Amino acid sequence: MSSANPASLRTTTESRPVRYALTALALAFVVLFLVIPLVSVFWEAFSKGWGLYREALVEPEALSAIRLTLLTALIAVPFNVVFGVAAAWAIARFEFRGKSLLTTLIDLPFSVSPVVAGMMYVLLFGINTPVGAWLDANGFKVIFAVPGIVLATVFVTFPFVARELIPLMQAQGADEEQAALVLGASGWQTFRRVTLPNIKWGLLYGVILTNARAMGEFGAVSVVSGHIRGETNTIPLHVEILYNEYNFVGAFASASILALLALVTLAAKTFVEWRMTRQHAAARTRTAEARAAA
């Protein structure tokens, strides 16, 4: 037996057929459950030609659904960025009473079913409740209107930014921020010049996840929307309605817009992930070096 056998350098010990079989299995799974459904969305959307596809998307109700979806994301994302950064900062940097409770609360939207989330808002703001009656008497519409859709979306996308930032900020440690404060920087300066650049990629990742979910949310939004065509239908709701109308081209055309948004999001996410891996590695090296120096 030669000790220079290249096979011994391999990390796997399985025979070639086993490895190929496992790879083929994994690939088949990906093709079957991800690629084929995705392709079929576009296939169905274009099944009756480009003209009908275009027509399905420039129809006023489709346009209004696209507009409402973008508007919802446009409000929900900045809101959750501000909240997520604040929460992550508090949790990663400070020790306080009720910290674990806060962490749990942030995770709540993950564990609550979106439909239940929507119903909570109906129970809270429905016209038969004190809050709902007061709002109605003062001319505010929350549920079955745009504010309710935004609220439900904010709720289901609540954890993404904070969940993304907390581990990152904990890994990075507070050393650099402490140094900035010692050198006389104000709190805001520290945040802008030190914290923000450090968490930049993690934050962006959180934003992308938030955005993807905000645009795609169905359950919670369906409960609070009221399904008024051209007014309170988002793209996912519009897709369902068209599908129920047997308008398959329209349904899949709208679905393809969602899928396109998802693909763009996915590309952005991959890029950000790649940057983040580098940043994590850099943070670890820096910490190690600093420890070694001390």
Next chain:
Amino acid sequence: MKKTLSFSAVAVAFALAAPAWADVSLLNVSYDVMRDFYKDYNPAFQKAYKARTGETVTIQQSHGGSSKQALSVVNGLEADVITMNQASDIDLLADKGLVPANWQTRLANRSAPFTSVTVFIVRKGNPKGVRDWNDLVKPGVQVIIPNPKTTGNGRYTYLAAWGFSKTQPGGSDARARDYVARLFRNVPVLDAGGRAATTTFMQRQIGDVLVTFENEAEMIAREFGRGSFELVYPSATVLVEPPVSVVDKVVDKKGSRKVAEEYLKYLWSPEGQTIAAQNYLRPQDKAVAQKFNGQFPPVKTFTVEGVFGSWRAAMKTHFADGGVFDQIYTKK
């Protein structure tokens, strides 16, 4: 800078999302399968109303499962008019004080501008030889019916089957119960909506018979082709009466009562009735019905009220939690 940008973007988006200005606007909260009818009816009404009064009406539509839609209105969805497929959904609004208890007598024909009947759709050539209700309980026949607990379509089918059995010679509630229990033993899936049941039958090709509304059969013909199935009219079936009502609490608040009432009344006009007939809904107007009589074979029908007393009673006995449907379906 960044913030200002996003704020102005929000402002722009809000401006874009604002609805177009119009004289009056109506929200018609309806159920799933009425889309096609109101798609044709709304522009016709708008034109007629404008010609008569000079006012422009904007009509917004909301569609969804019938009972879910009624609940939304109870919870504050500001519907000027509600157009449901069974009276119990509007009774719910009466219970909550949104419409008066006598809402059903305010318009002609107990507030149902058109009717339909429950029919059978079978595969081409009718391979299982389905001719009447009794054929549905034969062993080996799979019947697709949407869930009677959640859909008006399923409830009408259930009540039609019950009513058929009860009105046969020697029929009784006990025999009807046994018949319906046997029928539901032949149902492989209970879909949550009427359209979902159609998809199960036509696209997934599950089952031998789909029991649904006559007008839905026409939609299937338009979508899947007329040669793809056969229509069977049973010897007797339930008369489907989809009622409409103005939602008093909303129209009084919005000041839209006049146009909302006009909107519903116009359903009984020759034009409204013709549009109904074109959508395969049986018109109430004799003259219009005469014109389309080739399209609507005569069927012996009974009403829900006739067999069960009232929709309220039928709902309570059969579809409430622990009611007859729950008893026979869990004993499967």
